Amino acid sequence: MTSHGAPSTNAASPLAPDLVERIRSRAAGYDRENAFFWEDLDELRAAGYLRPRSLLATARDQRLLAAHAPATALGINMHLVWTGVARVLAERGDPSLDWVLADARAGELFAFGNSEAGNDLVLFDSATLAEPRPDGGYAFTGTKIFTSLSPAWTRLGVFGRNGDRLVHGFLIRETPGWRSLDDWDTLGQRATQSHTTVLEGAIVTPERIARILPAGPSADPFIFGIFANFLLLISSVYAGIADRAVELAVEAASRRTSRKNDGRPYSQDPDIRWRVADAALALDALAPQIESLAADVDGLADHGADWFRLLTGVKHRSTETARYVVDQAMRIAGGGAYRNGAELSRLQRDVLAGIYHPSDTESVHSTVATSLLGTLD
Incomplete structure (x- = not known):
């Protein structure tokens, strides 16, 4: 457990x-x-x-x-x-x-080729060009960043703009017209190998075109499905990082001893006990939120326009809570956790990536404000 x-x-x-x-x-x-x-x-x-x-x-x-x-x-x-x-x-x-x-x-591996440098509209617009072909397929030209699973994917979801429409489809790895840059050298989450992908007229065949939607926000079930699954699974990953941080904090508090307290373990120090409890209290709030919304998606619940507020909110709380919990664990574990070889040191680097996944903090607050106050004039 x-x-x-x-x-x-x-x-x-x-x-x-x-x-x-x-x-x-x-x-x-x-x-x-x-x-x-x-x-x-x-x-x-x-x-x-x-x-x-x-x-x-x-x-x-x-x-x-x-x-x-x-x-x-x-x-x-x-x-x-x-x-x-x-x-x-x-x-x-x-x-x-x-x-x-x-x-x-059948064993195929799917990946995301959606993120673009400078595109803070994420799924609602694209700097990639999607050019129609006579057979109903599209040729995609543009640059995608943070393509996790770059060395291994066999199916890559991509999208691009054609006039006032956004075209979503899946590229097969054997298709020519794309290349992966070996440019992943980051602070954390290193094993994802999320290289930049350059599309140079890469063709998606008609049967692999998933959606053609108007540019801008969309309530299409395809877009809802991306938001629901991405945000809840991202939340789960960062909650898992926090789970491990608390485990390591408990281990450290039980192992470390204090000379000022007659050699007793830090688990008997009231201040350390408070830190452990505070981290656990923050973490305990995540499971009900993540799991209830996941169950609602599975159960076809209808939250209407509140869906995006709920989904972006739980992602924000999960990633921010995880950062707080790992920080508390680092303080509890002491200077040994600052060494590169320490697991907590790696968790500290990995958890920081949470601030870069959509929806970012600014977008989340805008979504909630719009839900409560309406749109800006």
Whole structure:
């Protein structure tokens, strides 16, 4: 059982205890070598972890996986988001992405090629050009950043602008017209290997075009599916990082001794006990929020216009809470946690990535303000 309310497994979970321990044992090496998590991917695929499941089950397992290897969990998130989008559509009577579910069951690996430098409208506009072809397909030209799973994906979700429309589709790896830059050298989340992807007329065939939507905000179920799965699974990953930070804080407080308190462990120090409790109290609030919303997505609940407020809000609270919890754990663990070889040091670097995932803090507050106060004049 992981700390403070995060389920270690559920009945259908592919994450056996020996599997996640092996994954944890490799995490530091991937980080140190700035290497992709090939062994983790092979084992997770063999265990059936890439196959579609409910969002609630996936969120629980992603939290557990992140407590053992944050970068592996974050990278795998991108595949699980796309299978989740396909499930959202299928469960609402739209079979247009059933082929995504079939591909995932067959072992294909999906990734996101959506993020663009300077595009703070995220899914509502694109600097990439999508040029129509006579057969109904599109050729995409542009640059995508933060393409997690770059060394391994076999299906890449991309989108671009054609006039006043946004075209979404999936690129097959064997298709020419794209290249991946070996440019991932970051502070944290290093094993995701989220290289820049350059599209140079890469063709998506007609049957792989997922949506053509007007530019700007959209209530289309495809967009809802992306937001729901991405934001809740991102939240789960950072909650998992916080779970592990609390575990390490408890271990440190029990192990470290204090000369000023006659050699007793810091677990008997009132100030340290307060820090541990404060971190746990903050973390305890996340599971009810993440899991209730995941269950609502699975159960086809209708929150109407409040969906985006709820989803962006839980992502914001999860990433900010995780940063706070890791910071408390670093203070509890003392100077030894500041060494590069310490697991908490790696968690401190990994958790910072949460501020860069959409929706960012400014966007979240704008969404909530608009929900309560209406649009700006």
